[in-house]
Amino acid sequence: MNRNILRSILIISYMIIIAVIIGGISSLYSYLNTGADRATILHTEIQKIDQYIPDVYWAPLYNEGRPMDQETLERIENNYLDAWYVKQIAYKTNTTSGIEDYYTENARKNLYNTIAHNTEEGIVVEATTLEHHPTLEFFSEDGQLVVITDYDVVEYKRLYKDEVLILETTETATYKIVLLLEDGFWRIRHMVKEHQEVYTEKERFDTLKDISVKGINYYPQATPWDMFGDGFDPEILSKDFQIIKDAGLESIRIFVQYDDFGKANVQEDKLQKLKQTLDLAERHNLKVMVTLFDFYGDYAVLDWTLNRRHAATIVSSLKEHPALYAWDIKNEPNLDFESRGEKQVTAWLQMMTSFVKNTDPDHPVTIGWSNAESAIILKDHVDFVSFHFYEDLDTLEDVYLYLNEEIPTKPIVLSEFGMSSYKGIWNPFGNSENDQATYHKEIQGIIAKHKIPSMSWTLYDFVEIPKEVVGRLPWQKNNQKQFGFINQKGDEKAAFKYIFKE
Amino acid sequence: MKYKQHIFLFIAILIATISTGQEKDQGNSIGLLTSQTEFEVGSTVLLQFSSAEAVTPLLYCSNSYGSTVITPVLEETTLNYEIPDFIANKSGLVHWKLIHNNPTSGSFVMSPQQHVATMETYIGPPTIEAGDIDYTMLVVIPTDALDNPMPEGTPVMVHHRFLDTQTEEEIETKKIISYKNISSRRKSGRLFIAAECLETHSTEYTVDVLPAIPTDFTISVDRPHEYADGNQITSFYTSILRDAHANIVSDGTFVTFFIRNKAGNVLKASGTTVQGIATAKMIHPDQEEQWTVQAYVDGMAESNTISIAYQQVVENVEIAFAKANREIQVGPLKSFMNQMIPDGFQVVLEVYKDNVLLETYTKTSRKGYVSFSLEEAIFKNDTYTFTIKTAGLEKNLPNIKLW
Numbered sequence: 001m002n003r004n005i006l007r008s009i010l011i012i013s014y015m016i017i018i019a020v021i022i023g024g025i026s027s028l029y030s031y032l033n034t035g036a037d038r039a040t041i042l043h044t045e046i047q048k049i050d051q052y053i054p055d056v057y058w059a060p061l062y063n064e065g066r067p068m069d070q071e072t073l074e075r076i077e078n079n080y081l082d083a084w085y086v087k088q089i090a091y092k093t094n095t096t097s098g099i100e101d102y103y104t105e106n107a108r109k110n111l112y113n114t115i116a117h118n119t120e121e122g123i124v125v126e127a128t129t130l131e132h133h134p135t136l137e138f139f140s141e142d143g144q145l146v147v148i149t150d151y152d153v154v155e156y157k158r159l160y161k162d163e164v165l166i167l168e169t170t171e172t173a174t175y176k177i178v179l180l181l182e183d184g185f186w187r188i189r190h191m192v193k194e195h196q197e198v199y200t201e202k203e204r205f206d207t208l209k210d211i212s213v214k215g216i217n218y219y220p221q222a223t224p225w226d227m228f229g230d231g232f233d234p235e236i237l238s239k240d241f242q243i244i245k246d247a248g249l250e251s252i253r254i255f256v257q258y259d260d261f262g263k264a265n266v267q268e269d270k271l272q273k274l275k276q277t278l279d280l281a282e283r284h285n286l287k288v289m290v291t292l293f294d295f296y297g298d299y300a301v302l303d304w305t306l307n308r309r310h311a312a313t314i315v316s317s318l319k320e321h322p323a324l325y326a327w328d329i330k331n332e333p334n335l336d337f338e339s340r341g342e343k344q345v346t347a348w349l350q351m352m353t354s355f356v357k358n359t360d361p362d363h364p365v366t367i368g369w370s371n372a373e374s375a376i377i378l379k380d381h382v383d384f385v386s387f388h389f390y391e392d393l394d395t396l397e398d399v400y401l402y403l404n405e406e407i408p409t410k411p412i413v414l415s416e417f418g419m420s421s422y423k424g425i426w427n428p429f430g431n432s433e434n435d436q437a438t439y440h441k442e443i444q445g446i447i448a449k450h451k452i453p454s455m456s457w458t459l460y461d462f463v464e465i466p467k468e469v470v471g472r473l474p475w476q477k478n479n480q481k482q483f484g485f486i487n488q489k490g491d492e493k494a495a496f497k498y499i500f501k502e
Numbered sequence: 503m504k505y506k507q508h509i510f511l512f513i514a515i516l517i518a519t520i521s522t523g524q525e526k527d528q529g530n531s532i533g534l535l536t537s538q539t540e541f542e543v544g545s546t547v548l549l550q551f552s553s554a555e556a557v558t559p560l561l562y563c564s565n566s567y568g569s570t571v572i573t574p575v576l577e578e579t580t581l582n583y584e585i586p587d588f589i590a591n592k593s594g595l596v597h598w599k600l601i602h603n604n605p606t607s608g609s610f611v612m613s614p615q616q617h618v619a620t621m622e623t624y625i626g627p628p629t630i631e632a633g634d635i636d637y638t639m640l641v642v643i644p645t646d647a648l649d650n651p652m653p654e655g656t657p658v659m660v661h662h663r664f665l666d667t668q669t670e671e672e673i674e675t676k677k678i679i680s681y682k683n684i685s686s687r688r689k690s691g692r693l694f695i696a697a698e699c700l701e702t703h704s705t706e707y708t709v710d711v712l713p714a715i716p717t718d719f720t721i722s723v724d725r726p727h728e729y730a731d732g733n734q735i736t737s738f739y740t741s742i743l744r745d746a747h748a749n750i751v752s753d754g755t756f757v758t759f760f761i762r763n764k765a766g767n768v769l770k771a772s773g774t775t776v777q778g779i780a781t782a783k784m785i786h787p788d789q790e791e792q793w794t795v796q797a798y799v800d801g802m803a804e805s806n807t808i809s810i811a812y813q814q815v816v817e818n819v820e821i822a823f824a825k826a827n828r829e830i831q832v833g834p835l836k837s838f839m840n841q842m843i844p845d846g847f848q849v850v851l852e853v854y855k856d857n858v859l860l861e862t863y864t865k866t867s868r869k870g871y872v873s874f875s876l877e878e879a880i881f882k883n884d885t886y887t888f889t890i891k892t893a894g895l896e897k898n899l900p901n902i903k904l905w
Contacts, residue, residue, distance in 0.1 A: 064681075065681065110567040111567055111568065114588055115568075117570055117586055121570070125570075138681070140626065140681070141637070141639035142625075142627050144626060145641055145679075147677050147678055147679055159571055161560065161571055166562075166601050167571075169562070169599070173595075176677060178651075180624075189622075189643075190643070190651050190678055191566045191567060191594075192651065192678065193565060193566040193595045194594065196595055196597045198607070
């Protein structure tokens with residue numbers, strides 16, 4: 001009996017082992033038989049995804065040789081930018097993948113040599129180009145060779161040696177480039193740098209001396225942090241703007257989320273909703289401060305061109321809008337210092353500030369720092385300085401005076417302040433609605449005393465807070481829900497009286 | 503004594519201040535010693551800086567293809583930065599910057615060697631059309647031994663030979679490349695092209711000058727006789743097809759002959775040219791015909807129109823019945839000399855019953871005769887009407903009784 005059991009166990013386990021081995025071999029065999037898709041030979045299947053989109057301004061076409069057609073020019077531009085992109089990736093990672101698609105056999109060596117040297121020395125170059133001004137010089141009769149002069153290529157570079165940042169530089173350079181059409185790719189054959197200088201930011205705008213802001217940070221009650229989604233309702237906005245206007249305020253601060261708006265390809269419907277919001281603000285005589293890049297947190301150099309495309313689309317479509325008051329580049333970027341590195345974040349902010357200024361020369365640009373200490377960073381680059389204040393009220397006056405002393409030439413705006421009236425299981429020692437009212441009464445006193453341009457947080461108590469805002473922890477979420485002047489039922493809270501002081 | 507002491511002290515202090523002052527100056531700045539700002543590629547490029555401090559700041563360096571950082575070698579008060587080969591070997595501007603709290607920056611130019619090592623030559627299109635319009639383009643990128651393009655204005659000599667004429671022309675490099683358009687001549691033939699730069703010669707390149715498109719032409723016809731016997735073959739020929747400059751068009755030019763008959767139907771025959779002549783053939787009709795013929799090279803040229811007549815050969819159709827009228831013999835079919843018509847002449851028999859076509863039989867002649875036999879199984883004993891059609895003639899045989 002026992003022997004029979006043993007025997008059957010042996011046989012069964014033998015069968016299982018055989019089955020596993022055969023299964024393994026057959027899946028390997030079928031994997032090896034899948035083969036490559038024939039279409040891949042011609043590289044025709046490569047999908048165009050936006051990964052590197054610096055601004056390219058072609059000079060009018062007066063090239064020698066064969067006349068250029070738009071389609072070929074686009075192909076050349078795409079391949080040329082891809083060549084830059086793979087180069088940036090290669091120097092960032094010190095690997096060579098992708099280079100052979102965009103550089104001819106002889107030209108590749110130059111990159112390989114640089115990579116070899118940088119690998120040996122522990123050098124990493126993070127770089128991107130932000131602007132290209134190519135001129136087509138020559139197109140050969142058989143359509144296989146072009147010569148381009150790329151004027152004033154704005155290049156931002158960050159060099160690391162042994163993982164320590166040693167240099168950050170923005171340069172403009174001019175290159176002459178020969179590209180050959182090989183295997184369906186326009187590949188770089190020769191590249192000669194002809195000119196280089198340090199990039200200088202164009203100065204614009206007389207410094208703003210004085211501004212007066214009496215406003216509020218705004219999200220609709222039902223759709224906080226999702227203002228331009230499916231729940232977008234012009235009637236609600238109109239009603240809310242009326243409340244804000246009736247309360248004596250003059251402006252609102254709203255937020256445009258980077259991912260939500262479609263990153264580099266800004267979604268037209270979202271943009272329309274944003275425009276509609278500004279139209280409604282205009283109708284109610286409110287000015288709007290638009291905060292860009294909300295919930296964005298990458299700052300990677302190779303993301304810059306995508307960020308710029310996003311900003312360019314939004315800024316240029318709103319810059320003529322009469323309700324627009326100012327651009328806030330990013331909300332509380334200093335909170336990303338720890339995770340992304342202060343230098344990285346600051347470099348991004350500086351680049352973006354300068355870009356938005358150039359795209360819209362008529363509206364001031366600021367950065368919504370979460371505290372006063374950070375507000376000094378980039379003070380020379382913003383048109384006015386803004387900071388948020390959620391600390392003890394007693395220190396506000398000192399903080400404001402300190403900032404005023406540090407930055408005497410530019411207006412300082414308190415663009416967020418407020419107090420939550422949440423008191424419950426998660427925070428039994430929280431503030432009551434009366435505490436909140438007292439807070440606003442006091443802060444309005446300080447604001448009025450020093451004529452601080454200010455915007456409070458926020459009109460409504462919210463029912464739902466997305467986890468991206470303060471995380472998942474219930475005490476933070478619940479706290480965040482009750483910063484409003486109007487409670488969840490829609491009734492004015494005690495603080496509403498002090499929303500604004502003449 | 504005291505006076506002397508004072509002077510001594512004063513001088514000592516003076517020296518001390520001067521020397522400390524100098525030290526201070528040197529400490530604050532690192533000065534560039536190298537004055538040369540242009541180097542030939544491949545040479546050793548050494549940037550030297552004076553430095554009193556024992557610091558060794560890194561040098562950021564960026565050229566046409568990339569950026570890097572160079573570590574110096576400190577020799578007493580001189581900082582030596584040796585530019586690595588991969589930068590020193592490539593032409594173009596090199597920008598540098600000392601990574602130091604008092605950064606100095608500058609640039610130097612790497613210029614290509616004065617000697618051409620390779621001539622990158624691109625020529626295209628490889629075939630062009632004769633005449634004065636079409637041209638091919640020669641693009642030459644002379645490069646030195648380190649693969650750097652020659653500077654602007656380097657002379658490049660272009661040689662080209664066509665038939666018996668040899669031409670030389672000098673062009674200059676401009677924006678890295680130099681190029682020359684070489685026009686075709688009126689004659690077709692082969693163009694030999696070569697380039698030369700600073701005594702380096704390219705290999706030979708050839709471009710074919712092909713004849714241009716044909717001009718209008720004429721056609722002719724050739725046939726063994728003029729009779730419509732359905733047997734002989736008529737050949738059509740084009741004249742020699744030439745382009746506007748009298749070059750014979752390329753072999754294989756496709757010519758289509760359109761033949762329109764009396765009834766307005768179109769027959770098509772085609773051929774390709776050999777030495778400019780295209781040939782096409784068509785079998786003779788089997789009845790009197792009048793053909794109108796014109797040839798075309800699609801979209802390019804056409805011929806004149808010619809017409810040809812064919813005479814009727816079979817004048818009369820004799821019919822004989824046998825085997826209970828079930829065997830119908832047509833013939834003898836006679837040709838133009840009363841000879842039996844060559845085998846293969848077509849005869850059609852149609853069988854009707856009460857004006858309804860029951861069956862059609864098509865047969866070809868053999869030794870001047872065609873015979874049809876009607877099977878009992880298909881045609882029951884009854885009265886039928888027959889029609890015989892051949893050589894454009896039609897003969898009706900009503901009410902034939904089969905038994």
